[in-house]
Amino acid sequence: MTADGHREDKRRKPSTPGRPRDGRIDAAIIAATRELILETGYPALSLSAIAARAGTTTAAIYRRWSGKAELVHEAVLSAETLDPPTGSGDVRQDIRALVEIVRAMFNRPEARVALPGLIADTVASPDVHSQMIARLAGDLPAFESRFGQERRDDDRLPMLAEVVAGTAIFRILIRSDAALDDAWVDQMVELITERWPAG
Numbered sequence: 133m134t135a136d137g138h139r140e141d142k143r144r145k146p147s148t149p150g151r152p153r154d155g156r157i158d159a160a161i162i163a164a165t166r167e168l169i170l171e172t173g174y175p176a177l178s179l180s181a182i183a184a185r186a187g188t189t190t191a192a193i194y195r196r197w198s199g200k201a202e203l204v205h206e207a208v209l210s211a212e213t214l215d216p217p218t219g220s221g222d223v224r225q226d227i228r229a230l231v232e233i234v235r236a237m238f239n240r241p242e243a244r245v246a247l248p249g250l251i252a253d254t255v256a257s258p259d260v261h262s263q264m265i266a267r268l269a270g271d272l273p274a275f276e277s278r279f280g281q282e283r284r285d286d287d288r289l290p291m292l293a294e295v296v297a298g299t300a301i302f303r304i305l306i307r308s309d310a311a312l313d314d315a316w317v318d319q320m321v322e323l324i325t326e327r328w329p330a331g
Contacts, residue, residue, distance in 0.1 A: 175249050202263065
């Protein structure tokens with residue numbers, strides 16, 4: 133049970149037939165979530181505060197998201213930052229594109245602030261964890277096929293994506309002030325391409 137009087141494991145309800153969701157409310161909730169994370173941090177963030185800032189109700193939030201972790205995940209790790217390569221023919225250039233995508237996803241202020249608490253809540257919720265992996269996996273097959281990688285057993289992410297995203301997350305977790313800057317991108321690309329097998 134949350135402070136808002138709702139169960140944390142409450143599943144997202146399907147939209148009522150004939151009554152499509154109002155995209156303006158969705159956008160207002162996402163914007164309010166991003167703003168409040170920067171103001172309060174993730175642990176103190178409440179759905180009631182988000183609802184008040186967005187000009188809506190906690191019930192409206194629960195009709196769209198199962199709880200805080202799912203909402204914050206969608207708000208701060210937006211899939212709009214993902215833009216897989218078109219196939220340049222240059223492995224080094226495509227690896228740089230992957231590193232840049234990971235930087236764009238995790239280096240925004242709201243993502244950096246939310247990440248420690250969000251990871252803990254995500255691991256604790258199988259549903260949210262599955263959605264988080266699906267968000268990444270759904271946009272990375274282009275990289276996988278480009279580099280000739282095959283996924284191991286039932287893994288949903290290519291090893292290369294795990295290496296780059298894992299490095300970025302670890303850096304943020306152990307040093308909140310550490311920048312994912314151009315130097316970091318250059319070093320990641322060098323580290324990966326230096327040992328990349330010929331052909």
